[in-house]
Amino acid sequence: MSDVTPAPFPTGTILGYPRIGANRELKKALESFWKGATTEADLEATAAELRTVTRDRLAGLGLGATTSAIPSNFSFYDHMLDAAVTFGAIPSRFADLRANDGTVDLAAYSTIARGVGDKAPLEMTKWFDSNYHYLVPEIGPETVFALSSARWVDEFLEAKAAGFVTRPVITGPLTFLYLAKASDEAKAGFAPISRLDDLLPIYAELLAAFKAAGAEWVQIDEPILVADTDTDRTEVLANAARVYQWLGEQTARPQLLVAAPMGSLGDALPVLAATPVEAIGIDLVRGAVPVGVHLTGKVIAAGVVDGHNIWRTDLDAALATLKAVEALGATVAVSTSTSLFHVPHTLKGEDHLGAELISWLAFADEKVAEIVALATAYTEGEAAAADALAAARTALASRKAHPGTNRADVRDALAAVTPADLERSAYADRVAAQEARFHLPELATTTIGSFPQTPEIRKARAAWAKGELSDADYETAMKAEIASVVKLQEDLGLDVLVHGEAERNDMVQYFAELLDGFDVTVNGWVQSYGSRCTRPSILWGDVARPLPMTVRWAQYAQSLSDKPVKGMLTGPVTILAWSFVRDDQPLGVTANQVALALRQEIADLEAAGIGIIQVDEPALRELLPLRNADKAAYLGWSVNSFKLATSGAKDDTQVHTHLCYSEFGEIIDAIDGLDADVTSIEAARSRMEVLPAIKAHGYERQIGPGVWDIHSPRVPSTEEITELLTLAKDSVSGQQLWVNPDCGLKTRGYAETIESLEHLIAATKAVR
Ligand SMILES: [Zn+2]
Numbered sequence: 001m002s003d004v005t006p007a008p009f010p011t012g013t014i015l016g017y018p019r020i021g022a023n024r025e026l027k028k029a030l031e032s033f034w035k036g037a038t039t040e041a042d043l044e045a046t047a048a049e050l051r052t053v054t055r056d057r058l059a060g061l062g063l064g065a066t067t068s069a070i071p072s073n074f075s076f077y078d079h080m081l082d083a084a085v086t087f088g089a090i091p092s093r094f095a096d097l098r099a100n101d102g103t104v105d106l107a108a109y110s111t112i113a114r115g116v117g118d119k120a121p122l123e124m125t126k127w128f129d130s131n132y133h134y135l136v137p138e139i140g141p142e143t144v145f146a147l148s149s150a151r152w153v154d155e156f157l158e159a160k161a162a163g164f165v166t167r168p169v170i171t172g173p174l175t176f177l178y179l180a181k182a183s184d185e186a187k188a189g190f191a192p193i194s195r196l197d198d199l200l201p202i203y204a205e206l207l208a209a210f211k212a213a214g215a216e217w218v219q220i221d222e223p224i225l226v227a228d229t230d231t232d233r234t235e236v237l238a239n240a241a242r243v244y245q246w247l248g249e250q251t252a253r254p255q256l257l258v259a260a261p262m263g264s265l266g267d268a269l270p271v272l273a274a275t276p277v278e279a280i281g282i283d284l285v286r287g288a289v290p291v292g293v294h295l296t297g298k299v300i301a302a303g304v305v306d307g308h309n310i311w312r313t314d315l316d317a318a319l320a321t322l323k324a325v326e327a328l329g330a331t332v333a334v335s336t337s338t339s340l341f342h343v344p345h346t347l348k349g350e351d352h353l354g355a356e357l358i359s360w361l362a363f364a365d366e367k368v369a370e371i372v373a374l375a376t377a378y379t380e381g382e383a384a385a386a387d388a389l390a391a392a393r394t395a396l397a398s399r400k401a402h403p404g405t406n407r408a409d410v411r412d413a414l415a416a417v418t419p420a421d422l423e424r425s426a427y428a429d430r431v432a433a434q435e436a437r438f439h440l441p442e443l444a445t446t447t448i449g450s451f452p453q454t455p456e457i458r459k460a461r462a463a464w465a466k467g468e469l470s471d472a473d474y475e476t477a478m479k480a481e482i483a484s485v486v487k488l489q490e491d492l493g494l495d496v497l498v499h500g501e502a503e504r505n506d507m508v509q510y511f512a513e514l515l516d517g518f519d520v521t522v523n524g525w526v527q528s529y530g531s532r533c534t535r536p537s538i539l540w541g542d543v544a545r546p547l548p549m550t551v552r553w554a555q556y557a558q559s560l561s562d563k564p565v566k567g568m569l570t571g572p573v574t575i576l577a578w579s580f581v582r583d584d585q586p587l588g589v590t591a592n593q594v595a596l597a598l599r600q601e602i603a604d605l606e607a608a609g610i611g612i613i614q615v616d617e618p619a620l621r622e623l624l625p626l627r628n629a630d631k632a633a634y635l636g637w638s639v640n641s642f643k644l645a646t647s648g649a650k651d652d653t654q655v656h657t658h659l660c661y662s663e664f665g666e667i668i669d670a671i672d673g674l675d676a677d678v679t680s681i682e683a684a685r686s687r688m689e690v691l692p693a694i695k696a697h698g699y700e701r702q703i704g705p706g707v708w709d710i711h712s713p714r715v716p717s718t719e720e721i722t723e724l725l726t727l728a729k730d731s732v733s734g735q736q737l738w739v740n741p742d743c744g745l746k747t748r749g750y751a752e753t754i755e756s757l758e759h760l761i762a763a764t765k766a767v768r
Helices: 025-035 040-060 079-086 092-097 106-114 151-161 173-179 192-213 233-249 268-273 315-326 355-360 364-380 382-401 408-415 427-438 455-465 471-492 551-559 572-577 587-607 628-646 665-673 691-697 718-729 750-767
Strands: 124-126 133-135 167-171 217-221 255-260 279-283 299-305 331-336 516-519 526-529 532-534 537-544 566-570 579-581 612-616 654-659 678-681 702-705
Touching (some): 025 040, 025 106, 079 106, 079 133, 079 167, 133 526, 151 192, 192 233, 233 268, 255 268, 255 299, 268 279, 299 315, 315 331, 315 382, 331 364, 355 382, 364 382, 427 654, 455 471, 471 551, 471 750, 537 587, 551 566, 551 587, 566 587, 572 579, 572 587, 572 628, 587 612, 587 628, 612 628, 665 691, 691 702
Parallel strands (some): 167 217, 217 255, 654 678, 678 702
Antiparallel strands (some): 124 133, 516 537, 526 532
């Protein structure tokens, strides 16, 4: 290190801030750049302006402008893509996009993220157990690592020119390589982590560049250390020790904060503590205060403010946690548990939620204020932050005492549930009853629920929401849409129909708006991937169903056809996964409350003559815990909540479920445990990969492996689908096999939908 006294770590900081902009400025700028409506220079200017506004806002909220408290974590699209581009790890199919000096411009960067022609983009997958999707780097023996972008350093210099000393945030080498996949060139069995020694010198070079630019602290994110991976944990820990020993020994570098958001570091904490890194960021929302580690001489950025959820922090409890960490010998700094990019920007503009609910919440800006208050209370004594502490206590008390968070009717109904309520009759009895009722052919054809959401549908829904379209006119518009979707399916010759979900803005928000215990924001956007954002609902109270939610649409659709029309519901786990969920009781309890509401809905659907009911659980895999030891408990409550929702169904009601967005190998037991009569899964892209495992498992019920990858506008040919179905028949019998697309069709257009479904039906006939 240099001879000047190193700058202390700031007393309060956040691990990262939302990148998309309070009014989704980055989304708009990116999309207009992609359309060709603006230039690269325009996009750069918007991004620079956004960074300026963010720095000023954070300093205004009380983070030190020159103390390295403000993280520099901007990204045009994704932080893993940024790392790939910075280290020169660009797949060979995109090699021609690089300039002579190895850099890529924003057009090329966008192409790697989004693909072009037959060049597939980097694969996208979920970031740990969040709803953010990162781009998966592709690394092979041929990858030539080289420092290939000056953006990170330039952004530090940009801030410096404005009078700031920020803290650059980069993805760590372990997380980068363990989350990467083998490139097309790599031979079977190649593991990207085998390139660690080639990559490290580039990190050293980058750290030297930060140092030369004047950075005093750099944050290196290593969430991989909180997760179990395919690699043996001992090997991961050995790599962690080696990497941070070596980087720590570099002399030309800023001080290092190694941050491990999303869970407990566990046995990786002593490993990091034994290296020369100056500071370690630990997640104290998901992880407990460590025991038995000595942290003398280290700074611990204690993540006591939840970066991943929107509840106001219990500041008293947080202060107690900070003191417990101090007792381990560490110098304590107040921090968030994760980057704040998982939560919306600000509660400003959400007044419709009402003062009381708002007082329970903290979005990104409000969390920054909490950090500042906690740092003040911790360093100067509680009296110095008395107002903030008092306000937090009042809010917490109001949340606890609110009748909506503790409803006797809901609690009593749940307490009355018996184990028998979770079981249906034997599958053989159900099948017999269902066959007698529906007479479906072998390889029955169906779709997953939604049909294309045309601009007209969106317009009608938006106008109705704004009060510009009357209830009656809205009803008429939706019914007309349902009628045309039913007619189309009859003309095509599908066996089991759907109503098309035209009335749903989103498969979770639709239910959140109709159930008690939820509220929705107007501007609470969070980045899902690239320019795409979602607006999760807030599940704050006990959940109950005041009125039927889907019955009239399903009933209307059924009245138009002699074929069965599926009722369509979103399952409890998915409703939780895609909302901000109350943190004052176990998730399993909340899931069961949702399940009971769905159980009532199913009873009403049955009473209205709906004989086939699908309960979608696309997020079942997403919430799977990061550590193996926690998985069984999760699968226990999640499967039970599904069974609580569905087990009231009569024998001759056929219960379907649908899963997508993931690999299923790991959760076949759980899929089996759901006890659905029919399960549809995403399978087209992986060419039915999971079916042999399902066969080996002895799965006896019916399954619909997707035969059309609906994530792409490509129309699959009849031959292609025939091949997939033939492949499927190797693993499951004709009676067990259903034919359906990978997922709902709401993002597709009508022309491709009709053509694809025609091919699907022709292929089915060929294989039957
Ligand atoms: Zn799906």
